[in-house]
Amino acid sequence: MADGGENGAISEAEAALYDRQIRLWGLDAQRRLRASSVLIAGLKGLGAEVAKNIVLSGVKAVTLLDHQQVTEEDFSSQFLVSRADLGKNRAEASQERTQNLNPNVKVTADTEDVKDKPNEFFTKFNVVCLTCCSQQTLRRVGHVCHDNGVKFYAGNVHGYCGYMFADLGEHDYVEEKPKIVKADKEKGEEDKEGPAGKKAKVDTTETVMVKKTASYCRWQESQTVDWTSDASSKAMKRTPQMYFIMKVLLRFREDHGRDPAVSSREEDKVALLRLRDDVLTEMKLKTDLVGDEFASQCFAALSPVCAVVGGVLAQEIVKAVSGKDAPLNNFFFFNGTDDSGMVDCIGKS
Amino acid sequence: MVCPISGSFASIMAALPSTLVSPTRDFVENSKVLVVGAGGIGCELLKNLVLTNFKYIEVIDLDTIDVSNLNRQFLFQKQHVGKSKAQVAKESALRFNPDCNIIAYHDSITNPDYGVNFFKKFTLVLNALDNRAARNHVNRMCLAADVPLVESGTAGYLGQVTVIKKGLTECYECEPKPPQKTYPGCTIRNTPSEPIHCIVWAKYLFNQLFGEEDADQDVSPDTEDPELAGEAGERAVQQEAGENAIGGGIQRTSTRAWAVSTGYDAAKLFHKLFHDDVKYLLSMEKLWQKRRPPTPLDWNNLPEENGTAETDSNTRIQDQQLWSIRRCAAVFRDSIEQLKEQLAARGDGAELVWDKDDEASMDFVTCAANIRAHIFGIPTKTRFDIKSMAGNIIPAIATTNAVIAGLIVMEALKILSGNINKCKTVFLNRQPNPRKKLLVPCKLVPPNPKCYVCSAKPEVSVQLNINTVTVKTLEDKIIKGQFGMVAPDVEIDDGKGTILISSEEGETEANNSKHLSEFGIRSGSRLRADDFLQNYELVINVIHVDQLEEDKEFEVVGQMPEPGPQPDTPQPSTSTNGPTEPQPGTSKDVEEEDLMIIEDEEEDKAPSSKATTGVKRKTSDSSDQPVTKKVRTAAAEVAEEDDIIPL
Numbered sequence: 001m002a003d004g005g006e007n008g009a010i011s012e013a014e015a016a017l018y019d020r021q022i023r024l025w026g027l028d029a030q031r032r033l034r035a036s037s038v039l040i041a042g043l044k045g046l047g048a049e050v051a052k053n054i055v056l057s058g059v060k061a062v063t064l065l066d067h068q069q070v071t072e073e074d075f076s077s078q079f080l081v082s083r084a085d086l087g088k089n090r091a092e093a094s095q096e097r098t099q100n101l102n103p104n105v106k107v108t109a110d111t112e113d114v115k116d117k118p119n120e121f122f123t124k125f126n127v128v129c130l131t132c133c134s135q136q137t138l139r140r141v142g143h144v145c146h147d148n149g150v151k152f153y154a155g156n157v158h159g160y161c162g163y164m165f166a167d168l169g170e171h172d173y174v175e176e177k178p179k180i181v182k183a184d185k186e187k188g189e190e191d192k193e194g195p196a197g198k199k200a201k202v203d204t205t206e207t208v209m210v211k212k213t214a215s216y217c218r219w220q221e222s223q224t225v226d227w228t229s230d231a232s233s234k235a236m237k238r239t240p241q242m243y244f245i246m247k248v249l250l251r252f253r254e255d256h257g258r259d260p261a262v263s264s265r266e267e268d269k270v271a272l273l274r275l276r277d278d279v280l281t282e283m284k285l286k287t288d289l290v291g292d293e294f295a296s297q298c299f300a301a302l303s304p305v306c307a308v309v310g311g312v313l314a315q316e317i318v319k320a321v322s323g324k325d326a327p328l329n330n331f332f333f334f335n336g337t338d339d340s341g342m343v344d345c346i347g348k349s
Numbered sequence: 350m351v352c353p354i355s356g357s358f359a360s361i362m363a364a365l366p367s368t369l370v371s372p373t374r375d376f377v378e379n380s381k382v383l384v385v386g387a388g389g390i391g392c393e394l395l396k397n398l399v400l401t402n403f404k405y406i407e408v409i410d411l412d413t414i415d416v417s418n419l420n421r422q423f424l425f426q427k428q429h430v431g432k433s434k435a436q437v438a439k440e441s442a443l444r445f446n447p448d449c450n451i452i453a454y455h456d457s458i459t460n461p462d463y464g465v466n467f468f469k470k471f472t473l474v475l476n477a478l479d480n481r482a483a484r485n486h487v488n489r490m491c492l493a494a495d496v497p498l499v500e501s502g503t504a505g506y507l508g509q510v511t512v513i514k515k516g517l518t519e520c521y522e523c524e525p526k527p528p529q530k531t532y533p534g535c536t537i538r539n540t541p542s543e544p545i546h547c548i549v550w551a552k553y554l555f556n557q558l559f560g561e562e563d564a565d566q567d568v569s570p571d572t573e574d575p576e577l578a579g580e581a582g583e584r585a586v587q588q589e590a591g592e593n594a595i596g597g598g599i600q601r602t603s604t605r606a607w608a609v610s611t612g613y614d615a616a617k618l619f620h621k622l623f624h625d626d627v628k629y630l631l632s633m634e635k636l637w638q639k640r641r642p643p644t645p646l647d648w649n650n651l652p653e654e655n656g657t658a659e660t661d662s663n664t665r666i667q668d669q670q671l672w673s674i675r676r677c678a679a680v681f682r683d684s685i686e687q688l689k690e691q692l693a694a695r696g697d698g699a700e701l702v703w704d705k706d707d708e709a710s711m712d713f714v715t716c717a718a719n720i721r722a723h724i725f726g727i728p729t730k731t732r733f734d735i736k737s738m739a740g741n742i743i744p745a746i747a748t749t750n751a752v753i754a755g756l757i758v759m760e761a762l763k764i765l766s767g768n769i770n771k772c773k774t775v776f777l778n779r780q781p782n783p784r785k786k787l788l789v790p791c792k793l794v795p796p797n798p799k800c801y802v803c804s805a806k807p808e809v810s811v812q813l814n815i816n817t818v819t820v821k822t823l824e825d826k827i828i829k830g831q832f833g834m835v836a837p838d839v840e841i842d843d844g845k846g847t848i849l850i851s852s853e854e855g856e857t858e859a860n861n862s863k864h865l866s867e868f869g870i871r872s873g874s875r876l877r878a879d880d881f882l883q884n885y886e887l888v889i890n891v892i893h894v895d896q897l898e899e900d901k902e903f904e905v906v907g908q909m910p911e912p913g914p915q916p917d918t919p920q921p922s923t924s925t926n927g928p929t930e931p932q933p934g935t936s937k938d939v940e941e942e943d944l945m946i947i948e949d950e951e952e953d954k955a956p957s958s959k960a961t962t963g964v965k966r967k968t969s970d971s972s973d974q975p976v977t978k979k980v981r982t983a984a985a986e987v988a989e990e991d992d993i994i995p996l
Contacts, residue, residue: 015666019417023737024505024744027669045400049751056420056747073366076400079445101423159368238785262366300368303400304762307393307755312787315506315748326780332787336759339773341788343781 010034014104018058026176029322033059036321039125041065041114042132043090045077045301046157049310050129050317051098052080057318061106063125064098066091066132067113073262077157077301119144127317129153132259135223135250142167142219151320154219155313156249158259158298160336162309163246166316166328167216173323179206215348216330222347223247228284236285240342242333244285245294248276262299269295297337305336312341367402369762374402376765381405381470385458385487386477387438388412389745390501392424393754394477395438399446401758406442407471409454409463410435415706421747459486459835461882468494473764475757476500479743481526485802485833486883488513488521492803493884497769499760501753503777505744508753511774512760512793515803522833523797525905533899535574538567540636544722544730548739551717552703554622555710557604558613559688559701568604568622570630577635613689615682619648623720643724651675652723668733674723677716684713705740714739752777756788801832801887810890813903815870821861824850827903832887834880841868842875842888852881865891 010030015022022030036059040051043066055062070078070085070093078094085093091109099107114130115137122128122144130141130153138154145152146169155164227236252268252275253259260268272295277287312332319327330348334341367374382403384394387410398406412434414425424441425434433455443451456462459482468474468490476498478484484500491498491513498513500521513520536542537550553566611617627645631637652674672680687709692701703710711732718739719729736742756775763771773790781787801807811827828837828850839850849868851857860868870876872893879886897904 010666012666015668016416018420020742020745021420023733023742024746027666052423053747053751056423058420075365075446076367076402079396079400082444083447100426102419103427240785262368296370297368300366302368304397304755304758307397307751308759308788311748311751311755314751315746318748328781328787334788338771339756339759339775339788339790340786341777342785343787344785 014058017104021057025318025322025324029318029324030058032322033057033318035060036126037061037063037124038127038317038321039063039065039122039129041128041130043078043080043094044074044132044157045303045306046155046162046310046313047129047131048078048080048094049306050131050155050314051094052101053310053314054317055098055101055105055107057314058102059105059321061108062098063108063110064091064094065110065112065114065117066094067111068132073300077303077306079303114141123148123150125150126321127151127153129155129313129317131155135254138250139220139223145169146216146218151317152219153313153317155309156246157301157306157309158249159300160297160302160305161242161245161294161334162301162305163242163331163333164309164313164316165219165222166320166330167218168214168320168327169216171214171216171320171327172211173214173319173325173327174209174211175326176207176324177210179208212326214327214329217348222330225347238344239346240331240333240335240340240344241290242335242342243331243344243346244276244280244283244290245298246333247283248272248279248290248294249298251275251279260299265296265299268299272298293337302336305334308334308336308341365402369401373762373766376767377762378402378404380472380765382407382761383468383471383474384408384477385474385483386410386479387422387424387434387453388418388477388479389421389747389750390503390754390757391434391477392422392438392441393747393750394475394757395424395442395451396445397754397758399442399449399451401762402446403449405450407452407454408435408439409456409458410438411455411457421745421750423747458483458490461836463490464882465490465493465884468496471496473761474498475761477754477757478502482833484521486835489802489833489880489883489885491515492520497764499757499764501757503745503749503753505746506749506777506779508749508756508777509774510753510756510760512764512769512772514764514769516796517769518793519796520800520803522802523794523800534565534567535571535576538569538571539574539630539633540576540640541721541725541727542640544718544727544735545738547718547721547725547727548714548730548735550721551714552739554717555701555703555713558608558618558685559692560703561700562603562605570626570633572633574633574636577633613685615685616648618685619646619678619681619720622717623724624648627724641726644726646674646720646724648678651678666733668736669731671729671731672716672719674720674729677719677723677729680712680716681720684709684716688713705736705742711736711739749777752788802885806888807886808888808890810892810906811903812892812894812897812906813865814895814897815866815872815891815893816864818865818902819861820849820857820863820865820868822902823865824861827889828878831903831905832878832889834878834883834885834887836882837878837880839876839878841870842877843869849876850878 010027014034018030038054038059038061040047040054040062043051043064047064047066051062051064066089068090069087070081070090072086074081074090075083078090080094080097081090082093089109089111091111095107095109099105114133119140122141128141128145128150130138133141133154142152142154144150146167149169151169152167153164156162225232227233249259252272255275256271260272273292276290276295280287280289309332312328312334316327319325328343329345331344331346332341333344369377380403382398382405384391384398384406387395387408391408391410395406395408410433414422414429414432414434414437416427416430419425419427422434424438429437433453435453435455439451439453443449474487474491474496476484476487478487487498488500492515495515499510500513501510502508512518532546532549536546537553541547541550550568554568556563556566557568608618624645624647627643631642631645688701691709692699695701701710703714705711715732715735718735722729730738760772763769772793774793776789776791778787778789782789796803798804801809809832824837824839828834828839836852837850838848838852841847841849847868848857849860870891872891874891876889876891877886878889892906
């Protein structure tokens, strides 16, 4: 893992640029952000949103990794490429606009396929965020990151829905809590007694930092839950349906080497419903756990859905590298058809 | 398709693969939307709209681009600083989809050019605003034009989106908003106990010395402090009369006139404000019987303690270093010098307007607040912290705005495809609630039949003193300030239609300084206030009272009875989750004060506020208990992006 290192203080120009966020997460968090390197693999709509938010936040470096070409489908959610980039490599095409978002961040494009990258490649980063990847790649990179202390994220958007996953290993962070000021006591020492019986109160301008630790499971563990066990089957009732839809979509990607496509919408719908039955049956679950609607709502990527999932995912990355605030553990699922945005911890025994 | 910029791309566009299918896709492409605000939410929103293939967009924002916007308003870059937000946002968004038509207005939405007919052009209005006044106005315009409105707001990590449709949902003003925080005059002038009291005092002082003088912003000791109960203050006045003490509520020399007469001599100002006035306060002995008495400061003998240690200054940015009192005094001298020059440069009779982004103005308030804090034994603050408090800066980040702008479009899609009954109020929380929800969707609430804006015959009652409240106060603080009118006409419902206030310039200015009683207004009088632009008429019942608590000038009463329990009332459609995820029958949506929502469900047994930071559980777990709807303090109030809520 790249050692963040504290190379230099925040300059006055940076303080002016990042003023509104420093007021939220503080100068120390900003300093840690500034020392971190982030890999974003997969530069479709979701990758573009994450890249935008992370570059704006002021990290040290962002690497955009994508071996695929810009397609027409990208034009409805990927704003870092232009119409003229059709057919060009997606990472390279995204570099200029990404860089323009914040000249303080080193933005690099990498056109290789994530599945061909050796394990050592991932350990150079503080954060690895995979989108558009196969189960196999997610498993491998998930392990590499977990074992090497790299913060690992995965996410995808399919039409109206999307999700993100986080594995931060053993993650130390601080939480800012309002300082409880006992007016009577504190003042009492100096000036006998405070005016007219003041109670203990919260001074909103004074806070204390509380140190905490959270532990995360690996991607693989999140995918291999035994839903037939007593505890799991009980928890299943409250598990967002999106989790199972995610499994179906990952299987589709595995089987077809691509995601459901607008150009083959009708065939893909049929395939999706069949895969839903297969996947749920393999998990020894009833196939009616997931209704049919998803199969017509998971094509391409809706820009606002990328914005929601990419916003949540990027904020989690900010939390992870700044070591500030309780991170989500470990899935976030968004379904744009009913505005539900659920957090669930899946795979941790 | 007419699109001057897209040119050859138009043909490609028609076939672009999309998640959306007909008819939603056609509804989107044929819709006309108005985006109000091109700031944090607005930039994200424009991106989402053009990518989702909205073809006709108009965007309005009166603001220009500032460096502190660039961490999140990603359609802008350094070279755009100082330019129109609406214009630059339009140009940047068109690059994402050259096949859109965007019209940009660098203007205020409250400008009369944007009347009801302007609003009627649109299928939908999307608010991306940062202040309550503009939200009130757009709310009224959308009600008048009967156009659905998607309202939104963010504050730091929190955000909210809701939908407003005349007759179907609550309007923006259906629930009373909590009043903006004010501090009693005697706390500010005599007995500050918190940093904010000193900051408010310092801003008042700025206005007294350089800005618009306001009798409500007196900074000198207040002899009418109720705590003094008469005699103590009298004694103090006798003791200190004469000298160069100009305060005391007796001597009415204006602070400004006196400051000018000294040539804004920093040492003299310091001596008066931080020595003489403080000694004067000390003479009001009653105030200090249970308080730490203040310590007057001597300009020639200032303490050096309390500053940031030199070793620490390397790791801190300038603004986050704590100034010693000696440094504060030096800044006091320098900033007064600069402000004096700024004032002189503007010519005779000019006034400065306090601006957190003006260096000298911010320096002045920082040092004056800190010197006063030191005197009263209150912790001093850094310039950075004082800027937050004095400038009411609401922190803002890209990610929250991105999430909220995404949700705005999701609601817009539902409205356009005829499913407004599936729309929700959605809250973005900091941590998931006990039901695992980070985004919390809540049913839209039907209109409040007693709403003073959207009900059929809006009417309110206002308590005030008819002998002391002037027509000017009625107009500025009540009709405009409280009731959100922009250009009101007001007449007395006395059978003669006496015109009190006219929206035409020059017609009723002569009335401004007169008291309401001079026009025959009595307790029980009815005033008809009408805003032609907003197409909004309000009847105001005047109730005379001699005095209101805490020196208030007026109070709105009986405006709205507490709405009854809502959750069990069936909505137009309750199956908002679709057939695959039936809504639990007992599910209830309850709003919390702090943007936090809990949905009550029998599954949730124990309150688990510890596990969910900041989320309090308000309702009982018993589903039989009626759920009282809390006063809505939604994004509307809490969540405003930038620099609002004047002190």
